Amino acid sequence: MLSPSILVAAIVNGLLTGALYALVALGLTLIYGVLHIINFAHGALLTAAMFAAYFAYRWFGIDPYLAAVVLAPAFFVIGYALQRFIVGPTSHGDDRNMLLVTLGLAVVIENALLFVFRADTRTIDLSYALSGVDLGFAFLPLPRLIGFGVTFVVAFALWLILSATDIGHAIRAVAKEKLGAELVGIDVAHVYAVTFGLGTACVGIAACLLIPSYYVNPSAGNAFVLVAFTVVVLGGMGSVLGALIGGLAIGVVESFSSLFLGESLGQIGIFVLFIVVLLVRPNGLFGAQA
Amino acid sequence: MAEPVLAIERVSRRFGGLLAVNDVSLAARDGSITALIGPNGAGKTTLFALISGFLKPNSGTIRYHGADVTNEPPHRMARYGIARTFQIAQPFAGLTVHENILVGAHLRHPARRAAIAAAEQVGHELGLGARLDRPANTLTVAERKRLELAKALATQPTLLLLDEVLAGLNPSEIRDIVPVIRALCRRGITIVMIEHVMQAVMRLAEHVFVLAEGRIIAEGSPAQIAADPGVVEAYLGRGAAEKLGGARAN
């Protein structure tokens, strides 16, 4: 039988992983909440950011956590530009086209990375990567603890931006009533791009938190984003708080199902949960009823 | 007395805390034109959505030719012979006018050739003959309204629910379309119309229901409704009574 301490350790580990899922999902849900589309390029952008963090360390010796300070604004700009100059104009205002364009971008980014860096898997070794807090029944590696903390800081910052700034008000106005926002003179294309930028900045930060304890290869981001889809649906598409709670919950679910079912089947657990939630409560467990 | 085509009995529908339709009963006599008037947000369009199956009532019964059709889905309502138009015209934007009408025509004509012919005929009947091959999204507002009617008509309904087909039209366009509606009625189609254009209501309707805040607050002939200044002033706004009076005098 499994001792209680193993279960507690599984929960704690699940929460630590879940925080990173939550961070990736935050960006996704923010974009969905405003643009009403799933950004299928989210995973490829995460991979790109992981490569950026990797080479920042390899080439310039920049600590990943320090790199986040640069990568967050850099990926904000990338996200802004992608939406403003490619996704927006390309889709002709049709949601289905927007989905396809983000998918096309994902294919381009992922395979451009494959073309340039080949399929090799790379890791970095930080001196402090193996240090951490030993709780006796569970060992909490430092990188994942930092990741956990930063996720909440980012979520709080997002909340501040959305509730206390002019652009935040504009974003919320567009999310609620696009036409009305347009009529009162809000530049919807700009708001869309800012939202896309904020969502992309989230993966910029997430990449820096991931790289010390994970690996990077041209498809590394996909696994996280598939889970993030589940988180977003579970938390209610468009809900920031839902993404946070959903991410932590999924982390625990995954941790438990791989404990009991093994790695691959554990993943199935997540997808089955995903499908069931979509079919039964498409607005998510925390989302408002349509 | 004959069975009414449509009989709504004590129907209510709530959205969260809002009672959009509150204990409404009304009936439409076979071959008549019935008007549903009232201020914005009174629940008129919700009532149409309930009759056409797009929404389910929380309580009450909807009868069509005496049969209970309360919880039937929209496509079955259409099959029974209830057709509706939408307040904001809902064309199949990427298709031509002819193809738009064809969708409706196929309900009674499974064979392509027959459906195409029927759609063409309906198109001509509603004055869209010259527009049949145009994409629907190139039509003017008035033409869109006609297309909305044509699509519904192509399903060969016995009960037609018209949601503000005259809204947004200029007086001459309204003058053109009023006889079309009357002709439909003469063909035996029972019509229930939501309308803000009072002159048309006065000219067309045989019976008027006034809906406000989800309830029926008055009913009667157009003359009776027009003569009820309390109703008119309270629910159609200041000055409406005179307008109605004027329309009646015409």
Next chain:
Amino acid sequence: MKELAPVFAVVIAMAAVPLLGVSNVTLNFLVVALIAALAGQGWNVLGGYGGQYSFGHAAFFGTGAYVTAVLQVRYGVNAWIAFALGIGGGALVGAVVGGLTFRSGLRGSYFALVTLAFAEVLRISASVAPITGGGVGTLVKLDLHVVALQFQSRAVFYWMILALVAVALIVTRLIERSRFGVWLIAVRENEDAAMALGVNTTAVKLAAMVISGAITAAAGCFYVQYFLFIDSGLAYGTWISIEALLTPIIGGVGTVFGPLLGALVVRGLGEGARMVTGGEAPGLDLVVYGCVLVLIIWFAPRGLIGAFTQLRSRVMGSAGIVETSRG
């Protein structure tokens, strides 16, 4: 019959290709392109005509492939029968996935996500389940006999996939000209309006998904007979889902010949990219596909066929006719 004339003309012209003495390399290229075309034709029925953009058509392709392979290898079922059952399996998956999703009223992003998730569940299951050979995959025994649905000559394989594509073209054309097709297009254009006109939109979408699943599954069945090997990545990989939507979107979404044209163009471009770099550039062909996808949506949202018709009608000044629904 008159309405099928363009289909017959194209198919007969293509059937003559092996008689021109083309190389096996060229034939192989065409076979692979036609597999992509067939998978795309399946997607086109549901996505192109019905407007339901699936991001998980690998679920059908993979099921067709696995049913065909596993029945032969593990249960000794005749290849022809296994092939037919593989198509049936795709239709069944379509019925199950469609039944669940359409009843829940999932559209747009939700539909894309849930189809993607179904494909992923099948992929992971296939990568661990013993019956599919797990991570090793399933190898079909080489047996070059007509009974085993294997042929010595590439040309016969080519005619076989061409015949399958022809059937799918005919089915698509007949759908386009039927009441079902008109209703399906109505669902794509405006679901509420379709409902108001008596269209049972759930039933129409479900039927489209079953047909769609069967056609894409046929591509998977053929893939197994041609390559004699399948594993979870080849069967249910994300790339299959992407290619299934890429070919119709590029060729002309919601048109009869869109997927065929799109597949030839996409595969041709990929081949070109590979030739330019001498095959030493992993991922470059996919970069090209992705760029083409974005550019097509940008500048020719109705695909190459749509752009062509638009150009022609601009030159000839003709208006739309009832016959073509889109482009």
